[in-house]
Amino acid sequence: MAEDLAWIGGLSLLGAIGIGMPLRLFGWKVVWGSVMAAWRFTRGHRWKILILLLLGAALGLWSLETVRDVFFGLWVR
Numbered sequence: 001m002a003e004d005l006a007w008i009g010g011l012s013l014l015g016a017i018g019i020g021m022p023l024r025l026f027g028w029k030v031v032w033g034s035v036m037a038a039w040r041f042t043r044g045h046r047w048k049i050l051i052l053l054l055l056g057a058a059l060g061l062w063s064l065e066t067v068r069d070v071f072f073g074l075w076v077r
Helices: 002-026 028-044 046-058 064-075
Strands: none
Touching: 002 028, 028 046, 046 064
16 A cells, blocks of 8 residues: 555656646746647657567567557557
């Protein structure tokens, strides 16, 4: 039980730092623009990302189920 609470606390802290720090340092417009630019980049290079993920699966870094979940989780709704 205590381990679960530690994970929840750690993820909350990571989320607060990961979102709060850039917002505090750069402002919401810059952060939102950066997120949208990253999204457009991944949409434009999705086949290269798929090839990279498949190479990782071939080398044993990931399973094919993980590759499928990541690839289709990003763009297919």
